[in-house]
Every structure is written in C-alpha cells, then in structure tokens.
Amino acid sequence: MAIEARNVIKRFGTFTALDDVSVTVGDGALMALLGPSGSGKSTLLRIIAGLESPDEGEVVIGGESVTDTPARSRGVGFVFQHYAPFKHMTVQDNVAFGLSVRKRPKAEIEARVKELLGLVRLDGLAERYPSQLSGGQLQRMALARALAVQPKVLLLDEPFGALDAQVRGELREWLRRLHDEIHVTTIFVTHDQEEAMEVAEQIVVMNAGKIEQTGTPRELYESPANEFVMSFIGPVNRIGDAYLRPHDVEILAHDDGAATEAMIKRVVHLGFEVRVELTLPDGRDISAQVTRATAHELELHEGQILPVRLPQPRVFAA
Amino acid sequence: MSSSASGSLALSPLPAGRAAPGGGGGERADRAVGARRYGVRTIALGYLALLLLAPVAMIFYRTFEHGLTPVLNAIGEPNAQHAFWLSLEIVAISVPLNTIFGIGMALLLERGRFKGKALLGLLIDLPFAISPVVIGLALVLAYGKTGWLGDWLAENGIQVIFSVPGMVLATAIVSLPFVARETIPVLRELGTDAEQAASTLGASGWQTFWRITLPGIRWGVVYGVVLTTARALGEFGAVSIVSGRIEGETQTLPLFVQARFENFDATGAYTAAVVLALLAFATLVLMNLLTRRTRADTAV
Numbered sequence: 001m002a003i004e005a006r007n008v009i010k011r012f013g014t015f016t017a018l019d020d021v022s023v024t025v026g027d028g029a030l031m032a033l034l035g036p037s038g039s040g041k042s043t044l045l046r047i048i049a050g051l052e053s054p055d056e057g058e059v060v061i062g063g064e065s066v067t068d069t070p071a072r073s074r075g076v077g078f079v080f081q082h083y084a085p086f087k088h089m090t091v092q093d094n095v096a097f098g099l100s101v102r103k104r105p106k107a108e109i110e111a112r113v114k115e116l117l118g119l120v121r122l123d124g125l126a127e128r129y130p131s132q133l134s135g136g137q138l139q140r141m142a143l144a145r146a147l148a149v150q151p152k153v154l155l156l157d158e159p160f161g162a163l164d165a166q167v168r169g170e171l172r173e174w175l176r177r178l179h180d181e182i183h184v185t186t187i188f189v190t191h192d193q194e195e196a197m198e199v200a201e202q203i204v205v206m207n208a209g210k211i212e213q214t215g216t217p218r219e220l221y222e223s224p225a226n227e228f229v230m231s232f233i234g235p236v237n238r239i240g241d242a243y244l245r246p247h248d249v250e251i252l253a254h255d256d257g258a259a260t261e262a263m264i265k266r267v268v269h270l271g272f273e274v275r276v277e278l279t280l281p282d283g284r285d286i287s288a289q290v291t292r293a294t295a296h297e298l299e300l301h302e303g304q305i306l307p308v309r310l311p312q313p314r315v316f317a318a
Numbered sequence: 319m320s321s322s323a324s325g326s327l328a329l330s331p332l333p334a335g336r337a338a339p340g341g342g343g344g345e346r347a348d349r350a351v352g353a354r355r356y357g358v359r360t361i362a363l364g365y366l367a368l369l370l371l372a373p374v375a376m377i378f379y380r381t382f383e384h385g386l387t388p389v390l391n392a393i394g395e396p397n398a399q400h401a402f403w404l405s406l407e408i409v410a411i412s413v414p415l416n417t418i419f420g421i422g423m424a425l426l427l428e429r430g431r432f433k434g435k436a437l438l439g440l441l442i443d444l445p446f447a448i449s450p451v452v453i454g455l456a457l458v459l460a461y462g463k464t465g466w467l468g469d470w471l472a473e474n475g476i477q478v479i480f481s482v483p484g485m486v487l488a489t490a491i492v493s494l495p496f497v498a499r500e501t502i503p504v505l506r507e508l509g510t511d512a513e514q515a516a517s518t519l520g521a522s523g524w525q526t527f528w529r530i531t532l533p534g535i536r537w538g539v540v541y542g543v544v545l546t547t548a549r550a551l552g553e554f555g556a557v558s559i560v561s562g563r564i565e566g567e568t569q570t571l572p573l574f575v576q577a578r579f580e581n582f583d584a585t586g587a588y589t590a591a592v593v594l595a596l597l598a599f600a601t602l603v604l605m606n607l608l609t610r611r612t613r614a615d616t617a618v
Binding site: 080 | 514
C-alpha cells in the first residue's frame with residue numbers, strides 16, 4: 001500500500017526535527033530515507049509507524065488517514081535498530097507474538113511461524129533465546145516477527161547499522177531479494193549512502209529536518225539538486241564554489257596543452273580502485289580515482305609530477 | 319549469562335594482572351596485592367560477623383540452650399501462636415498491596431511525562447526518611463477516635479486504630495518504597511524498544527504490560543517483594559503505636575518479642591525472635607529458588 005506523509009512538522013522542545021516534510025511512497029516500492037544523524041529521518045519513520053505523533057501534518061497509508069490511529073492498529077511492521085528482541089521468549093515465540101496477541105488458532109500460528117523461520121533462514125534456531133543469536137540472526141528474527149502479522153507496510157530503522165561489514169552486505173542483498181518476493185511497501189532509514197543506493201529503488205535525502213532531494217540512486221548521483229546531496233551521495237573535490245567527483249579528474253600520460261600539472265602526494269590502493277591524492281600548482285589538494293590498470297600503466301607513485309585535466313566542475317546556485 | 323548475578327555475599331577478587339612488570343618487583347607487587355586482598359576480605363567479614371552473625375548466633379544459642387522442650391512449649395502457647403498468624407496475615411495483605419502500588423508507581427515515574435514527577439519521586443521515599451514511630455502517631459491522628467476521620471469511621475462502624483486495618487496500613491506505609499525503588503532502575507535498563515515493538519505488532523497496552531514489561535522487570539520486582547516482606551515482618555515502631563499492643567489480639571510477632579523480653583520471659587522472647595529470623599530467612603531462600611528456576615528457563 002502507498003504511504004504518504006503530508007506537511008509533517010515535529011518539534012522536540014525548541015529543536016525542530018521535521019520542518020514541513022512531505023513524502024510519497026508508491027505501492028510496493030522500496031524506499032530509503034538517507035541522511036546524517038539528526039536529519040529527522042528516524043523521526044519521520046517513527047511518525048509513519050505511529051510511535052511518535054506529529055505536531056502538524058498528516059500520515060496516509062493506503063489512502064486512509066492514520067494520523068490519529070495508534071501504532072497497534074496501523075498494520076505496520078517495524079524493525080528496530082537494535083532489533084528490540086523479547087529477551088524472555090524463544091525465537092519462535094518472538095515471531096509468533098503478533099499472531100498470539102490476535103488470538104489466532106494455535107495450528108495456524110505454528111504453520112505461519114515455521115514458514116517465516118524458513119523465509120529468514122532460522123529454521124534450526126526456533127527454540128533458542130535471543131541471547132544465543134548473532135546480530136545478523138537477531139535482525140532476521142526481528143524481520144520475521146514484523147512480517148508475521150502480514151503488515152501493509154514494512155518500516156526498518158537503520159536495519160544494518162549494528163552489524164559488521166560482511167554480514168551487512170549479505171543482508172542488504174537478501175532484503176532486496178525478499179522485497180522482490182513479497183512486494184510489501186518498504187521504507188528503511190540509513191545514514192550510509194552506499195547502502196541506500198544498493199538496496200533502494202527511490203531515495204529521499206534528508207538534512208536538518210528537511211528533504212533535500214528525492215530520486216532514483218542514479219538521478220541523485222548524476223544530477224544532485226544541491227551541494228549537500230552532491231557531497232553526501234559520494235566523494236567530492238571542492239574547488240572554490242565548484243564540486244567535482246574524483247573519478248572525473250583525469251590523469252594524463254602526456255600533456256595535451258589544456259592540462260594543469262599536479263604532484264602526487266599519496267597513492268592509496270583500494271582493490272580495483274586506486275585513489276590518488278594530488279596537489280595542484282596553486283597548493284590546493286584534490287583526489288582522483290583511477291582504475292588499478294591505469295595506475296599501473298602510468299606507474300603512479302608518490303612525488304611524481306603529472307598533467308591532470310579537470311572537467312567542468314558543477315556549481316550550485318547559492 | 320548464568321545465575322551469577324544473584325545477590326551472594328561473596329567478595330569479588332581484585333582485578334588480576336595489576337602487578338608491575340619485571341621479575342622481583344612483580345612478585346613483590348603480587349604479594350602486596352594478595353595481602354591487600356586478604357586484608358579487605360578480613361575487614362569485610364569481620365565487620366559482618368560483629369554486626370550480624372555474632373548477635374544472631376547468640377540468639378539461636380540462647381534459645382536452644384536448655385534443649386527443645388521449652389522451645390516447643392513457647393511455640394505452642396496461644397498468644398505466641400496468635401502473634402505468629404497475625405504477623406503473617408498483615409504481611410499477606412500489605413505485601414501484595416505494595417507490590418501492585420510499587421509497580422504502578424515505577425511505571426508512572428519511569429515512563430510517564432507529567433509535571434511534579436520529581437516531587438512524587440521524593441514523596442515515595444518519605445517513609446524511609448520518617449521514623450516509623452512518627453508514622454504511627456500520624457496514623458493515630460488521622461484515623462483515631464479524635465482524628466480527622468475518626469467520627470466518620472466510628473459512625474460507619476469501622477475501627478482502624480487498635481485493630482488490624484490500622485496495623486496493615488502502618489506496615490504498608492513503612493515498606494512502601496521498596497518495590498518501586500527496586501523496579502525503577504530495571505525498567506530504565508529495559509528501555510522502551512521492546513514495548514514499542516509489541517505495540518506495532520498489535521498488542522494492547524495491557525497485553526504489552528503482561529507479556530513484555532512485567533517479564534522484563536521481574537527480577538527487580540521479586541527483589542523488591544523480598545525486601546518488602548522482610549521489612550513488613552519485622553515492623554515494630556509504627557505498628558507498636560497503632561496496635562495498642564493487646565496480647566492475643568493486636569500483638570504481632572515483633573511486639574510479642576518485646577513484651578516477653580520486658581516481662582523477663584527470656585525463652586518466649588528468644589523463641590519468637592528465632593521464628594522471626596527463620597521466616598525472613600525462608601523468604602530469602604524461597605525467592606532465590608524461584609528466581610533460579612525461572613532464570614534457568616530463559617537464560618543460556
């Protein structure tokens with residue numbers, strides 16, 4: 001079901017967490033709320049879930065206003081940043097909770113729990129307690145628990161924030177595939193642009209309680225609306241008022257007349273990519289991104305002086 | 319996690335590996351740490367022995383000094399029996415009352431947002447600060463014959479002072495803060511995430527309380543109940559004033575001990591004191607067992 005937040009304002013004391021924010025998420029979409037901490041993204045998610053109430057504005061789920069509906073009647077599945085496991089219950093009791101408070105027949109609950117544990121690949125761990133699970137397993141348990149009640153929308157607050165890099169990568173991919181399978185409208189909050197770009201179809205970039213830009217990962221990267229989005233969505237070189245992506249900086253083998261000279265300060269090998277930190281004649285530092293092959297071909301090394309071409313950088317209107 | 323968190327009296331050893339590096343110096347430092355460790359233990363155990371173990375042991379010794387027969391006779395005495403059952407009755411009423419009140423108060427103080435919260439927190443601690451005797455006097459002033467509510471109570475045939483209701487009231491007041499005070503930190507530690515998760519899963523406030531909050535805070539509540547029970551069993555000052563100390567009618571076990579002691583009935587006093595001590599001990603053991611069993615159910 002589609003989700004809509006209309007002109008939402010939320011203040012905590014004198015701090016304005018959300019300043020007239022409107023977001024629309026299409027039915028079955030997978031959207032990321034991306035922004036630095038304190039940007040209001042989690043607050044917006046909690047307002048959509050009904051865990052927080054807006055000072056002004058409206059929340060609409062599936063065409064119905066739910067602004068005054070308590071969280072328990074909104075039909076949302078919510079996954080908390082630290083999973084919020086029910087520590088005194090086994091994995092299966094955690095997953096069954098939503099069904100058991102609805103007093104569904106025992107056989108139905110059992111069947112559904114079994115199905116969900118299979119879906120999140122926790123089959124063998126039904127009798128375990130949360131204290132016996134790893135972070136990734138807790139995360140999947142929390143997801144199964146949220147999905148058990150067949151929510152209209154799924155909301156995830158920094159779902160992979162507390163996991164180590166490898167597990168995080170696996171779970172991202174898995175969430176993506178899960179969404180392809182069950183098609184429930186999903187919003188997740190993250191401060192990690194790579195995560196947002198990898199998982200989401202649509203990204204809402206937030207900053208200081210406002211929305212900076214909404215678009216597909218590609219749109220945001222290729223035509224950022226302003227300098228905040230430009231610098232948040234990927235690495236940038238700032239040259240005065242202008243911005244340039246490191247991979248747009250060209251390191252040349254021969255001076256073609258239009259190039260400037262630069263000296264290599266440091267060469268950082270990151271695997272396939274090589275980051276080259278350069279100093280321009282006017283003393284400014286910029287970084288360039290080249291492939292391993294290029295770095296090898298040009299025999300890049302510290303102290304080397306090379307011709308460099310800087311394409312037209314992007315300037316945002318003040 | 320195992321049951322190691324239970325309130326044992328064992329002294330935890332000082333952190334190891336604090337010795338200075340280097341051969342001889344390290345050994346000397348080790349020895350110094352060892353000596354300090356034993357020194358601390360000796361002082362702690364000695365203090366405990368002097369204050370608690372020796373006097374309690376003395377009571378047990380004096381009670382059974384002349385064998386079992388006088389003890390059994392003292393226990394069988396009707397007034398002693400009455401005091402025993404009256405004490406249990408008062409505990410059985412006041413402890414559940416304070417448990418419910420304490421949990422409610424803890425929820426209000428920890429989860430609620432309202433003006434005057436700090437003041438309420440202070441008020442709850444008041445029974446700790448005020449002498450029980452003063453509490454007893456205050457109750458007499460409020461509910462006694464000449465008190466504010468005295469006329470109304472008399473007209474309706476309710477006797478509070480010099481009777482069980484007043485004694486329950488006095489006991490409940492002096493043991494009021496324990497459950498709330500033990501529950502609040504556990505409630506804070508528990509956080510609100512699990513409760514919010516339950517609400518997004520469709521649980522009502524009541525369901526969330528019974529299924530999520532209460533199981534989450536049960537150790538705090540249990541400990542609070544133990545302290546409340548122990549305090550209620552031993553209450554003397556406030557009950558002494560409110561009850562009128564009528565033998566065989568409004569005399570609780572602690573009052574009985576004092577009365578016998580003043581009347582030079584040493585055996586009666588000591589026996590009742592031992593029964594009181596055993597009751598308190600039984601409460602501790604019972605709660606410990608209960609905690610251990612439920613903990614084994616849920617923990618690793």
